[in-house]
Amino acid sequence: MRRATARGVGEVLLCGVMIASALPAFAQGVTASIRGEVFDPSGAAVPGAQVTATQMETGLIRATTTNRRGGYVLVSLPIGHYRLEVSAKGFRTFIQEGITLSVNEAASVPIHLQIGSSTQAVEVVGNARLIDTTSTTLGKTVGEREILDLPLNGRNFSQLGLLQPGVVPVTPGLAEAGGSLREGEGYAVNGQRPESNNFLIDGAPNINAVDGGFVLEPPPDAIAQFKVLTSTANAEYGGEAGSTTNIVTRSGSNHVHGTLWEFLRNNKLDASNMSYNSADEYRQNQFGGVLGGPIRKNKMFFFGYYEGLRIRQAETINGIRVPSMLERQGNFSETYGSDGKVDPLLNLCPNPPQCTQPPQPFPNDTLPFIDPTAAKVLQLYPVPNAKDKYGVLDLYNATQILRNNEDQFGLRLDQYFNQQNVLMLRYMYGHSSLFDPLSTNGAGVPGFPVGEEHRPQDVVAQLTHTFSPALLGITRLSFLRYKFFFDEHLNHTSPASLGFQYQPTLAEAAGPPFIQFGGGGYASIGDPITGPRDTIQNSYALSESLTWIHGRHELKFGGDFRRDQINSVFGIASNGFFVFIPFPISNAFASFLVGQPLLFLQGGGNSPTGQGDLSRGLRSSNFAFYGQDTYKVSPRLTFNLGLRYDLTGPYSEIRNRMALFEPGVQSKVMPDAPPGLLYPGDAGVPAGLIPTEKDAFAPRIGLAWDPTGSAKWLITTAYGIFYDPCYNGPGGPLQAPVSAPPYIRTPQLLFPGSLSNPFANGNPFAAPFGxxxxxxxxxxHLRLPYAQDWNFNIQRSFGTDWLFEIDYVGTKGTKLPRLIEDNPSIPRPGQTWADQQNNIDHQRPYCMPNASGNCTYSSIGLISGGANSSYNALEASLRKRFGHGLSMLASYTFSKALDDVSSFNIAGSSSQDVAGDNDLAQNPFDLNAEWGRSLFDARHRFVLSYEWALPFWKQPREWYEYILGNWQVNGITTYMTGTPFTVVDESFNYDAPEITGFSAFRPNLVGNPNNGPKTVAEWFNTSAFRRINLSTTPAGVYGTEGRNVVQGPGFADWDFSAFKDIPLAESKTLQFRAEFFNLFNRVNLGLPNSDISSPTFGQVQQALQPRLIQFALKLLF
Structure with a gap:
């Protein structure tokens, strides 16, 4: 028998390899299984018993027979409700109803037959056992009831992922499980970066190849279940090193069911705090419906949905400085300085940059002329409508309305050809448009709005074929298309009509340039520097899996193929960017009026005018193959053994418009390039810049032991390796304008010719290399990042509905991507930091002076794979399955997350949501000094979610019973300790990146920073820090403060909902809902000011959302 078993396993291995070779795993299973043993009254196994499972919604039937040990397994069952029937000669027929299957669940249903005739039946009603005695994967299922009933602001189902142990929000702003609108998509799971999560819908990829988040977000009413796999998933799961969120959409059934809804939020219902003013207009409406039913009974079913979202939100600017009416005419006789006196208007440098004359005052503090282009641009500036509290400065106040419109719909068809073949077809579409009149990326005044547009859609086809009761295959084909446009310039004023003589480098984004003032506090004007950022993602995926039940082995083999196409345009200052300072005129706005900028910058392409092709066409192909064996050694012991192989192709560009830097090596592809720049086709430079890694084998091993054999206890342990793909996320190496001279250039001119013609002294685009x-x-030498996961888990079930779990979970991230300064300015002996600022570039190792004596290369940012992370946690949960009107989940996590950088974002601290965080090391020569607490290190986190259908007056008779009966209350309560942050010195902000690659220095740490008063006026111990004196401190000596040593404010929140069901007629119910986010209006403080050079250092100046109220009506039929 052993030989036969080994031979059979070998045959399956060969079959699995053949299938994986024929069909190149990013798509994964979304089904469930039922397993168990059949016993006679004495406890002996009953072989050859017929076991049949019938899905109640559709009539689908799956059957098998028990093996010689009385065991049975029914695999790849669609989730839903089942009836199980078991018959054997000499025994009464056993029937059990009420079995509910969840995604990726292996339900355990043991059967005890009674002696008698098969025409006699024993019927019971009950669910499967709570403990899956064969699984070693950690993760919890969020069922349809929780998805529909728990309070969700914005109806974003992904927020419910935060209910599980080991899952923390990305930033404090996302700390509440109920979440803010469209937030909660990103979370860190067991110490892994948020961009390492994997998202699936019906087993097909649903991931944004650019930022790693969800693409499609169907409404909760269209979702049957989803499960977040948090640790040591089986070999069929991969493609990302973090968690996997597996979403299953609802399907139709033999009965017509539907829902209509309208959700309403209004600022008049909300509370206020230091960051939110309930007087500011806010209107939010979400409306839609779902409908599902049969097209042909037991054969074909449909399910469709639609949801719309409309938001109107006031954006207010208060007290921004704009030019006075006199200043607009060039008269500065009433322009006051910081000392409260009139500042004399001086001509500091009549002939910049050569200043040979002493400053000359202007008669009557009035300019003798105004540049014609400046006069036209001035018309775009709003006139003042307010004064400051001293009645001196001219200010401008305004309120504008942000508009956000979203619409989405989907349709699913399920065709049951017969009991062997089932076909699923699904299509989803979404469209959203945002009009932002006061974008944070744009000007500080109205008139320069930006827009965003998102248009995701996908189609999935899945065929399930049953070869035999023990052999089943699934083939899935999907296509995902995502168009998203950011920072669309909506002010299309022609630059030529304003008098500008240079050309925008993106004709479709032509508009006024961005103009910034470096002194006096005047508001900026013009189109944003960034944008447009237009991207179209096409992702094709094909997957195949084969499951074979052979004796005590459940073997699964499969493979996946995914092809990503990313076509993008990334504009940077395509209309130009001017900076004016109090030079050559002693007032920055006066320098603007005479047309004398300090700096001009413009991003462009490979042409003498900069109008080259700024588009990019990125391509990547990924293959994966896996084998998994769930080997039931005995009724009490199961081994899970798996191996996965990922072949991940780096992104290439269709016209090879990318470059590498190798010091001193001359390119043969582009001989005119300076030494160091290499291009695809040069020796050792592949199309994707880095070689394809071919040894990414990911083993998985786990053990599950049922010590009593009653499925009341379970002890498991597991280990696995998980690979991340080549990262291309926010600010990633291929999304941001990675320097590839001469294809993409951003030349800047110091003291350009004039405002109207900054190229008067020479066109920087004329030379292909700056x-x-x-x-x-x-x-x-960049390699694939990977994570090692391990855990030890103990489970104990109580009664029929209670389950307690306690786990130890560990992860270790290796070769994680990070950005480092590869050409830092090296201090010379005796230099101070102040001295080094005057000679930055020439002290770089790769300066390479050219013929003019200038350095060829300045700062070189290198995307390397040298980062690491570590996570250890005690995780516990107590769950009650819904029964007797009550369900709940309590989760607690005690963890420690460490790393040397918590994310990858080349944009630096300006794009970070957490104070003091930056992806660059303070000291590029000592990267180990960056090791510290992770940004998502929430040491303690507790979440309680619950649903309680109140048991009062279910069948009302009196009038008050009609009012007080049929209510249900639900809630999410969250407690979390504060996240860490770093104190920095932003005063040394301009030259620091050029010297060290970091945007701000850290001070010296001289005390305990967390021994502070914990008040709004001073959250942490500000006296624990001492600033570095740049004039006396030797260059190369850095602040002693470590990374993320200060603890931020904690978080506590109660989200609550109550709804009442009002029966209207048979099978029709009207439901009234009231939802409260931050029910008790607790002030959850934001992070304090972490800049030691700021007068508000240590103060908390912002708070998270106050109490928000949402009402809804739903019609269920």
Whole structure:
């Protein structure tokens, strides 16, 4: 028998390899299974018993027979409700109803037959056992009832992922499980980066290849279940090193069911705090419906949905400085300085940059002329409508309305050809448009709005074929298309009509340039520097899996193929960017009026005018193959053994418009390039810049032991390796304008010719390579990042509905991507930091002076794979399955997350949501000094979610019973300790990136920073820090403060909902809902000011959302 078993397993291994080779795993299973043993009254196994499972919604039937040990397994069952029937000669027929299957669940249903005739039946009603005695994967299912009933602001189901142990929000702003609108999509799971999560819908990829988040977000009413797999998933799961969120959409049934809804939020219902003013207009409406039913009974079913979202939100600007009416005419006789006196208007440098004359005052503090282009641009500036509290400065106040419109719909068809073949077809579409009149990326005044547009859609086809009761295959084909446009410039004023003589480099985004003032506090005007950022993602995926039940082995083999196409346009200052300072005129606005900028910058392409092709066409192909064996050694002991192989192709560009940096090596592809720049086709430079890694084998091993054999206890342990793909996320190496001279350039001119014609003294685009280049490139030895996961788990069930779990969970991230300064300015002996500022570039190792004596290369940002992370946690949960009107989940996590960088974002601290965080090391020569607490290190986190259908007056008779009966209350309560942050010195902000690659220095740590008063006026111990004196401190000596040593404010929140069901007629119910987010209006403080150079250092100046109220009506039929 052993030989036969080994031979059979070998045959399956060969079959699995053949299938994986024929069909190249990013798509994963969304089904469930039922397993168990059949016993006679004495406890002996009953072999050869017929076991049949019938899905109640559709009539689907799956059957098998028990093996010689009385065991049976029914695999790849659609989730839903089942009836199980078991018959054997000499025994009464056993029937059990009420079995509910969840996604990826292996339900355990043991059967005890009674002696008698098969025409006699024993019927019971009960669910499967709570403990899956064969699984070693950690993760919890969120069922349809929780998805529909728990309070969700914005009806974003992904917020419910935060209910599980080990899951924390990305930033404090997302700390509440109920979440803010469209937040909660990103979360960190067991110490892994948020961009490492994997998202699936019906087993098909649903991930944004650019930022790693959800693409499609169907409404809760269209979702049957989803499960977040948090640790040591089986070999069929991969493609990302973090968690896997597996979403299953609802399907139709033999009965017509539907829902209509309208959800309403209004600022008049909300509370206020230091960051939110309930007087500011806010209107939010979500409306839609679902409908499902049969097209042909027991054969074909449909399910469709639609949801719309409309938001109107006031954006207010108060007290921004704009030019006075006199200043607009060039008269500065009433312009006051910080001392409260009139500042004399001086001509500091009549002939910049050569200043040979002493400053000359202007008669009557009035300019003798105004540049014609400045006069036209001035018309875009709003006139003042307010004064400051001293009646001196001219200010502008305004309120604008942000508009956000979203619509989405989907349709699913399920065709049951017969009991062997089932076909599922699904299509989803979404569209959203945002009009933002006061974007944070744009000007500080109205008139320069930006827009966003998202248009996701996908189609999935899945065929399930049953070869035999023990052999089943699933083939899935999907296509995901996502168009998303950010920072669309909506002010299309022609630059030529304003008098500008240079050309925008993106004709479709032509508009006024961005103009910034470096002194006096005047508001900026013009189109944003960034944008447009237009991206179209096409992802094709094909997957195949084969499951074979052979004796005590459940073997699964499969493979996946995914092809990603990303076509993008990334504009940077395509209309130009001017900076004016109090030079050459002693007032920055006066320098603007005479047309004398300090700096001009414009991003462009490979042409003498900069109008080259700024588009990019990125391509990547990924293959994966896996084998998994669930080996039931005995009724009490199961081994899970798996191996996965990922072949992940780096992104290439269709016209090879990318570059690497290798010091001193001359390119043969582009011989005119300076030494160091290499291009695809050069020796050792593949199309994707880095070689394809071919040894990414990911083993998985787990053990599950039922010590009593009653499925009341379970002890498991598991280990696995998980690979991340080549990262291409926010600010990633291929999304941001990675320097690839001469294809993409951002030349800047100091003291350009004039406002109207900054190229009067020479066109920087005329030369294909700039005089001094700043680069961003990849480490040619970059490898795939990976994580090792391990855990030890104990489960104990109580009664029929209670389950307690306690786990130890560990992860270790290795070769994680990070950005480092590869060409830092090296201090010379005796230099101070102040001295080094005057000679930055020439002290770089790769300066390479050119013929003019200038350095060829300045800062070189290198995307390397040298980052690491570590996570250890005690995780516990107590769950009650819904029964007797009550369900709940309590989750607690005690954890420690450490790393040397918590995310990858080349944009630096300006794009970070957490104070003091930056992806760059303070000291590029000592990367180990960055090791510290992770941004998502929430040491303690507790979440309680519950649903309680009140048992009062279910059948009302009196009038008050009609009012007080049929209510249900639900809630999410969250407690979390504060997240860490770093104190920095932003006063040394301009030259620091050029010297060290970091945007701000850290001070010296001289005390305990967390021994503070914990008040709004001073949250942490500000006296624990001492600023570095740049004039006396030797260059190369850094602040002693470590990374993320200060603890931020904690978080506590109660989200609550109550709804009443009002029966209207047979099978029709009207439901009234009231939902409260932050029910008790607790003030959850934001992070304090972490800039030691700021007068508000240590103060908390913002708070998270106050109490928000949402009402809804739903019609269920």
């Amino acid at each position: 005089s001094t280049m700043t680069l961003l490139t990849l480490d040619p």
